[in-house]
Amino acid sequence: MWPVFITFVLICGYNYINSDIESKIELQKAQGWNAYFQVALKGGEFLVAGFVVAVFIDILLYSLMYILNIPTYLGAKYTPFTFATYLNELRYATASFFSWIVVVSTVLISIGQASIVKNRTENYQYRIDATRKNAKKDSVNELLLESLEGNLLVMVTLKSRKVYIGMVDAAKFYNFHTHSDAMVSIIPFISGYRDKDSLSFVIENNYAIIYDQKGITLNSEPLSVYQFRHILPIDQIESFSLFDADTYMSFREKQ
Template sequence: MGTAIFMVLMVCGYWYTSRDLSTRFKIKRSFGWDVYFLVALYGCIFVLQGVIATGLLWLLLLALSAVDNSFHFSSERYANWQMEFMNWSFLGIQAPVVLMLAFTILFCLYRSNWAGSARLDGIGRKKLYQRLAQSSGIEQLLYQCMEEGELAQVTLKSRRIYIGMIHTATLEYEKTANIVLIPMLSGYRDVKTMNMRIENNYSAWYDAHGITLDSEPRSAMAFRKVIMLNHIESLSLFDPASASALALVSRED
């Protein structure tokens, strides 16, 4: 019986943490034994809810038994339904334990699949990202770029540089964490001087061909770059006016 409770606890905890969006972010920020304890924590919460629901059912049977003994609605001489419920068994396991496990699984499925928090719309996801991004500088900057339309300068470990708009960011899973960038400029850093060299001016090409974010038959999304987060060396906001002023000062010096 103890093994069955433990298995349901861990499975429900894993099922919930792997499907709930906010919990996936917490898992992503956890390491080592913290992940197991977090899974067990949510499993314990669902088991506790199952125990409470089973206890409420026992109290309901107790109240019905008391009412029946007072008014004799049934043919039984003395109703003791709560004790019958406690003594009933299913496949050698006591009924309250079976019912508690069933309640645990139902609560887990509801919270994972059918609750409103499990089906976030665009606005709900944006609010969630805003709240979770407060603990990470990278995620704060990505959220600012997506929310305010700021240009971002992405420098890769290969010294390749992309400047553009952050369209989306997928950060739930560490191995596949990536950003989708619509490039405006691209280039590289010189090996000796580390100065930025611009090779491609996408924005001028967009303007010359009438390409926008929602143009037809071809839009700027056709040129999007999917960049894995573990390939990024640095990430910053890009202001063309400030970049030009800094370049002018460096030449004068």
């Protein structure tokens, strides 16, 4: 019975988390047992709420029974009502009537709360605000957010010493359905590599020149800059930083 009970709590918790963008992103970040505890905690909240509702219903049943039995307390001759006691003595599949009320109440509360947050999540601005709020809890996502909000480029150095300079793909960053801390999507403007001895940046390709020559923009068709985006695995990134072309050129001139 306990495995079924634990599974039930986890399902209720996951149903809510899967409908709420903030909780969903937090779950994506969780590892190992932390993910189970997060789901179980939310399911436990619904279970407590279901228990409170069940107690309230039980109190109502006993209160109604005692009200209907008031005439017997005053001497009336009829068989007293005992439906509240009878119901609490009922058992189905080894579980009592009260336990089933807890289960039903928990399920209904879980479904109701999940429906509320799902409707709220359908609002695009809410999704953006939730993603921004969550990004501030992670150093990489916080830097990506700073790049987006400040219209700044980022410089990404991979473990292979390959370097990309470009802008963060906002659509991928804000799309919580595909959001993943394991990947970063950028639109490259410049690419190159780190010199194996000095580790200084050596430019190989200037995408910006090609974009300009071919008339490729954010909204151009059939090709736009988004068709050139690079998906970079986080575990292959050596370093991340914001990049300003003017500042970079100033340093180059001093060398």
